[in-house]
Amino acid sequence: MIYTIQPPASIHAKIRLPASKSISNRILIMNALSRNKYPIENLSDSDDTQVLMKSLFSRQTGNTVFDIGAAGTSMRFLTAYLAQSDGVWRISGSERMKNRPIRILVDSLCEIGGKIEYLEKEGFPPLQIYGRKLTGGAIRLDGSVSSQYLSALMMIAPLTYRGLDIQLEGTIVSRPYIEMTGRLMEKFGIQTVWDGQRIRIEPQTYQPVLFTVENDWSAASYWYEIVALAEKPAEVELVGLEQNSIQGDANVAELFEAMVSTDWEIHEGNKVFIRKVSTKSLLPLSPLKPLNYDFTNEPDLAQTLVVACCLLEIPFHFTGLQSLRIKETDRISALQTELKKIGYAVKTEDAGMEWIGERCQPNPDPVISTYDDHRMAMAFAPVCLKTGKIKISKPEVVSKSYPGFWEDLKKAGFKVD
DSSP states (O other): OEEEEEOOSSEEEEEEOOBOHHHHHHHHHHHHHTTOOSOEETOOOSHHHHHHHHHHHHHHTTOOEEEOTTOHHHHHHHHHHHHTSSEEEEEEOOTTGGGSOOHHHHHHHHHTTOEEEESSSTTSSOEEEEEOOOOOEEEEEETTSOHHHHHHHHHHGGGSSSOEEEEEESOOOSHHHHHHHHHHHHHTTOOOEEETTEEEEOSOOOOOOOEEOOBOHHHHHHHHHHHHHOSSOEEEEEESOOTTOSOGGGGHHHHTTTTEEEEEEOTTSOEEEEEEOOGGGGTTOOTTSOEEEETTSOGGGHHHHHHHHHHTTOOEEEEOOGGGGGSSSOHHHHHHHHHHHTTBOOEEOSSOEEESSOBOOOOSSOEEOOTTOHHHHHHHGGGHHHHSOEEEESGGGGGGTOTTHHHHHHHTTOEEO
16 A cells, blocks of 8 residues: 655644553553553553553463564563463564564573573574563673663563562663653552662562553654644644653654744643744754764654754764664664655664765655554655655554554645545
């Protein structure tokens, strides 16, 4: 399937964003660990969350085999959860998932008393897990690969015999996501101690609580991009965001502050109004002074910023993108390939991207490939505001995190065929 996206004459919209997938998935695991009978309010309807919820439910009804499709978070969290659950379990996923590494997590679980076997390729799913109460103890973990490994271990740490003493090595990526895990655990009565590169979690018991999930700041990033790329004055009201959010991607407001203003209205429910800033304020961002930013803490915002900066002709040098290589696709290579289709020659590094204004011959009728990656589809859809239209291949991938994205675009006046 291919969607053709065309922009509205002007943008004035009210959008209720989806619930946070990151928070929802963590709370599902904590709910299961606490045997919580309270329902989770405002749970995400994303594919990732739904597949994790169904897996946890089917486990309670006696199922021992789980297919989590392309849901990376679910693969990591469920692997750790099953490793400490009595029984023999098998977990697999899509072809892409079978090529996403999981050795670091598996090695750590085995080191603290787990038993896990690879069923096909060494170091990758599918897995056979022999669940049992884990010993715990001291481990070392590479903090530069994926915060989801660490979050998975943190959540099961209180249920081990000795707790966990985790020494992180290297640069810690996506630190706000790790902090999110700790803060959510505290709401369930679990204390964590983070001292420099060391995290200590003693044996404890999860306490059942009522919980309402925040709406998603990652989803908000695409509306910031839309407002920034609009040719005329634009305003979008985003409903349900938390100003003092535990989500690291709330930093999108600061990243776009030269292009988009953010105004809060707290009474009668949280609302944020985002409006286009005059392009005159962008003049200091010339080819002689590129926008430099380290995305180590917010890698999921990188695609949005890369595309927006190219279309606004803002040169940049972005670093801290190492985790993008092992996401739904190699996002660094995917960005380079798709930007070339619309005329932008972006240079890539192992953990970074750079653009200082180089252009190339665009395709006459470009079709953006999404690589089974929801963020590729949503980051490139706003391109139509500068080009008049853009075609997106396999647009249904947005269901992974923002199922209502195309309908919300229509509410804002975009034409989606």
